Amino acid sequence: MPRLTLCHERRTTNDAMIKSPRGTRDLLPPDTALWNFVEAAVRDVFRAYNFHEIRTPIFESTELFARGVGEETDIVGKEMFTWEDGERFEDKKLFDTWSKENEDRVFFQEGNPFNSGIKPLGIQRQIWRKATNSVEFVCFRPKISWDVIDALVKARNIARTQYSQEYVNLPIHLRLVVPDMAVKNSPWVKTEDVEVEGFPGNYFSSSQSLTLRPENTAGVVRAYIEHKLWDRGLNKLFYIGPQFRRERPQKGRYRQFYQIGAEVIGPAAAGSQSPARDAEILELLATLLDRVGIANWTLELNSVGCLADRAKFNEALRQALAPVVEKMCADCQRRYVTNPLRIFDCKVPEDQPIIKTLPTINQFLDEDCRTHYEEVKKVLNAVQIPYVENPRLVRGLDYYQKTAFEFTHGALGAQNAILGGGRYDGLSEALGGPAAPGIGFAIGEDRLVLSLSATASAESVVRKPDVYIAPLGDGMNREAARVARELRRHDLVVDLGDESFRLKKSFETAVKIGALYILIVGGNEVAADAFALKHLASGEQVTVPRADLAERILRK
Ligand code: HAM
Secondary structure, eight states: OOEEEOOGGGGSOOOSOOOOOTTOOOOOTTHHHHHHHHHHHHHHHHHHTTOEEOOOOSEEEHHHHIIIIITTSHHHHHOOOEEEEOOEEOHHHHHHHHHHHTTTEEEOOTTOHHHHHSOOOSEEEEEEETTTTEEEEEEEOSSOOHHHHHHHHHHHHHHHHHSOHHHHHSOEEEEEEEEGGGSTTOSEEEOSSEEEEEEOSOOEESOEEEEEOSOSHHHHHHHHHHTTGGGGSSEEEEEEEEEEOOOOOBTTBOSEEEEEEEEEEOOGGGTTTOHHHHHHHHHHHHHHHHHHTOOSEEEEEEEOOOHHHHHHHHHHHHHHHTTTGGGSOHHHHHHHHHOGGGGGGOOOGGGHHHHHTSOOGGGGOOHHHHHHHHHHHHHHHHTTOOOEEOTTOOOSSTTOOSEEEEEEEGGGTTSOEEEEEEEOTTHHHHTTOOOOOEEEEEEEHHHHHHHHHTTOOHHHHSOOOSEEEEEESTTHHHHHHHHHHHHHTTTOOEEEOOTTSOHHHHHHHHHHTTOSEEEEEEHHHHHHTEEEEEETTTOOEEEEEGGGHHHHHHTO
16 A cells, blocks of 8 residues: 655644645736726626626536536536535444454443543544554544644543553554545555544545536526526626636636626527627627727637537548547547547647648538528628638537637737637527527636736726825824715715824825825814815915815815
8 A cells, every 4th residue: 555654744834925826816906906997897888788797606516517518628628626525424434334344453432541531533432453452543534634633642642641551551553534535646644643544435425526617608507597587588697707727827827717708598589599699799799898998809700500510510520530630639539539629629739730621610501500690790790890700710618509709819919819709509408498599708807907908007097096184193093084084975085194194204105195185184274174285296285174175176
């Protein structure tokens, strides 16, 4: 059996700085102002198109994504943060199974220092091992924890120091038995004092597999089905929130990233299947990007056909690939068997010359898909939304049918897709719901903000304080608080100093935070009920009665 030695230093205080996990980042002021600016603008646009917000959980059952997004996609196959969520640890079951396999060990309770000296650790037993004439303290837990290890060590000390003489001379072994999945690769872990034994089997009742959402369309469609949203006709829903994919981090690609997305879904009778919905979504996106100030985007458009078209396409791909597939990467060789369409997701440079020669889906569209696609383009032309047709655009998720699109932006470099989306008729049925054609998109908010920061600075959208109040002298904090409260009622941005600050420090702070005015609140001012107000840029200073302050500051 492989053994691993853990040293006790692991639990001593560790001074090393704790950083955010790989691929995640903190969004800090003033950058968060850009994020808020974007979110406020998109909320306005969604309102104009009669979209309403939906908030779904950030984790869902793993099966939702396997069935919705597709087992063969990179997202489901490689990138999900998934865990088993065991609800209750059945220590009795572990104890019974372990005991059956360890019949040579005799349990005894009499005068047991283990049970009396420390707080209960779930099931804990003292064992007499005849063969080695030794004693063993064993406990049965769901996972390794330093608390239990410490408690076992403590129990042995108690036995040796507070119990009968026989314990002093007896070897006392310490053992922690946990389910083997808690010890991962090695079923045995030797700490300095305690032997940790991973025991095979599942000792959790009703465990289920959960996943941090890698995208939100599947979650929205799940909610549509769960809450029977078809009763409301056509649903126009939007969301803003974090998504999680275990990708290799780089500029514009993170493990926790944010999406602003929207879905239009409902019964066909409510118009959800119409190409007009596709065009409306694309026109909304053009409006939205214009509104937040992103120019120079390119809309890439394609139709990925319906299931029957894709079956024909996959067959054609297999034929084209048969003579060359052996030269391709292992992933492509697997995709060749399971779902050749996914070969278009391949990023391996050596495979690209082969991929360039493959047939494209547009040659396989049936009449219905072709007409739908043509109609989408006609409406786009009518509303003057420019697009580029890209017959190789297949998107990395399996639920798409008919229209598929991406908006790209030059400022983003390698990760240039600012957003992606398409039609997913059939997804509701795949998730056990009624027929509910739908179309939607998700904008990568991180990327949106990145492209925006090429032209707009966070500083330019931050609302700076209108006034900085400098309390001057003892007891002035409370007077300053009163003035601040009055001014904030007039929707002014007010920041406050402290009565312990010298005037010079207050002035420096006011300039540093970019306040427009500084207002002095000292004993004389309070007595006169009129305050010195100085415009920091011009240096102009006036004395303003309390009642006129807000109006004077609002005049700017
Ligand atoms: P997606 O193309 O996988 O589509 O993601 C949409 C956008 O999310 C991408 O264009 C990109 O801007 C951003 N994104 C994806 N992964 C990352 C990452 N690791 N770091 C930063 N940004 C990222 C979907 O998620 C579909 N649910 C869109 C949709 C909605 N289709 C229909 N309705």
